[in-house]
Amino acid sequence: MKLNIAVVGATGVVGQETVKILAERNFPLNSLKLIASESSAGKTIKFRDQEIEVEKLERDSFEKIDLAFFCAGGDISKKYVPIAVNSGAIVIDKSSVFRLDHTVPLVVPEVNPADVYKHKGIIANPNCSTIQLVVALKPIFDLAGIKRLIVSTYQSVSGSGKLAVQELERQISQYLNNRKITRQVYPHQIAFNILPHIDVFEDNNFTKEEMKLIHETKKILGDESVKITATTARVPVLIGHAESVYLETVNHLDINKLKMVYLKSEGIKLVDDTSNSKYPLPIMSEVYDDVMVGRIRKDLAVVNGINLWIVANNLRKGAALNAVQIAELLIK
C-alpha cells in the first residue's frame, strides 16, 4: 500500500522535519504534496532525490490525498482539517484544536497505539511536552499506577517556530556586540532569561500550555484520576525540551526494576549514570530520537515519591516523528 501524502505547513520547522522523517524512515508513499501559505508557495524542498515545489493551500488541495499531516497551527487546522477529511483524506493534526475532542484519538504510539484505530478521519498529535512525558511515564503507570504528578518544564525556542529561533540567535549576537536587544516573538527578552509563560494565560492563571499538559496526559494514559500540576517555562535553548518531574505511584515501585524496564522499553533511552555526569541533556536530543530519562531517584520524604528528568527533541519525537509513527501504525 503506497499512499498519496500531503504535508500542510511544509516550510515551518515541524513541516520540514516531517518531510525529513518521511525520507529517513522510507515511508511507503506514492506521491508527496507539500503545501504552505501563499508567501511560501513556489519554494522547493528536497525529498530524497527530488526537489518538490511547495503549493499554496487551497480548498481543493486534498483531492486524491490519502493522508495529510497538518503542521501549520490552530487556525489553519480549524478551517482546513474538515475540508481534507471531506475530501477523503485521513488527517494527522499537530495543532491543539481537536486533541480533547472525545471523537478524536490522541495518540503516542508507545503509549496508546490501539486508540489510533478508533479514528473518524482525524487523529490528533499531542503537545510536545506531553509526548515525552507520557512516553517516560507509561512504564511507571503500568508497573505501579500514578496518583500524583508535578511537572516543571524547560522548553526550547524551536517550539515557537523559526522566528523564535532567529530571535534567540539575534539577541545573543546583539548582546555580544553591545547592541540594544530587540524582540518580536516573545513578550520579553529570551536570551539569558527564563519566561514562565508558554501560550496564553487562562482564567485560572495557568497557561494554556500547562492545561494542555494536564488534560492530554490524562487522556493518553486513559486515567482521569491522576492529579497533575504543571509549570511550563521557555528557556534559551534551541532544540530539546527538558522536564523536572516528581510523581507518586499508587503502589510501591522498585527503582532498579524501573530502570530494567526502561532499558527494554521501545522509544526510551535510559541516561542515568550520575557518577560519570551522565543524564539527559537538550543538546543530546539533536542526536537521539528516543525520549531520554535520567536522574531517577526515590524521594527522601514521601513513600512512593520518585523524581525524574526527561528530555526529548521537541521537533522530532515531540511533533514530526510522533506523527509519522502514527501514520506507520495506520498503514500496518
Add this chain to the structure above:
Amino acid sequence: MKLNIAVVGATGVVGQETVKILAERNFPLNSLKLIASESSAGKTIKFRDQEIEVEKLERDSFEKIDLAFFCAGGDISKKYVPIAVNSGAIVIDKSSVFRLDHTVPLVVPEVNPADVYKHKGIIANPNCSTIQLVVALKPIFDLAGIKRLIVSTYQSVSGSGKLAVQELERQISQYLNNRKITRQVYPHQIAFNILPHIDVFEDNNFTKEEMKLIHETKKILGDESVKITATTARVPVLIGHAESVYLETVNHLDINKLKMVYLKSEGIKLVDDTSNSKYPLPIMSEVYDDVMVGRIRKDLAVVNGINLWIVANNLRKGAALNAVQIAELLIK
C-alpha cells in the same frame, strides 16, 4: 560604632558584589581590607572614592578586624574562618562549610533575624537558591504552615563564578561564528543547554545543591517536619535564579490574602499580573534587589496546593546582599 571590615575573596563575583553593596548601603565602617589569593594580590578595587589594594590571604590577615565576610569557597573557609574567629573577628561565611553546624546560626534577615544573636563567632549565609525560597515561603509558613515542598530550579551561571560567565559568553560566540564549542568549567556545554547537575552527586543520587536546599530550608524555617524534594538545574542565564515551586499548606490559605501579605512584606516584590505578561524574570533581578514572586495559583487537583514562581539575583540577595544585611542586624 564603626567597624574594621575584611572581605576574603574580594576579586570573585560575590566578593566584588559585597564591596559594591557595602558602599551602596553606606555601611558604617572604619576600614576595609580586601583579601584574595596570591594571584589577585596587588590588584586594586574601587570603594567609594578610594582605590583599595587587594592583599594576599595570610594567617595574620585578621588582626584588628571586627567583621570578616568570607566569599572564597569552602576550602578557604574551612582553613581560615577559625583563624579569623581566633583573631577576634566575627565571620559571616558564604560557603556551605558551617551551615548545618548546630552551633552556627544560618540566617536570612527577613526570615529568622533573631538567630543571628546566637552566634559564637560564625554566622553562615545560606545557599543562593535557599535564600530566595525561604524569603518567599516565610509569609506562607506563618499564615498556614507548610507540609510539602517540591522545587525545580533554573540557576544562572554566575552562581558558578566568573569563569562560568566567561564560558557561556565564549560558547555563544563560538556558536555564532561556527566554531567548535569548547568547555572548561562545566562537564557539558552550557550554551543552549540545561544541566540537571549543580555541585557534586551524593550517594542518594541527589546533588549536594539539592540536599543543601532541603536541609537549609528546614533549618531556617525551624521546622524539620516539612517534606521537601528538589531538582536543581543550571541554565544559560547570566544572572538571576528562578524557581518553580509547588507546596501544600497545613491549613487553608486564601491566595488573595497571601498576595496582600506579600505586598506588605519586606524584601519581597509581588510581580503577578499575567494578563499583562508580568511575572518574575531573571533579567529583572539585575534591577530589583527584592525576591520576586509571581504565577501564584491554587492547584487544580489538591486542596491546599499552591504553585509559585520565584526569582532573585543570586549574587546580591542570594549571596552578598544577604551577608551585608546579616552584618547590619549584628550592629543594630
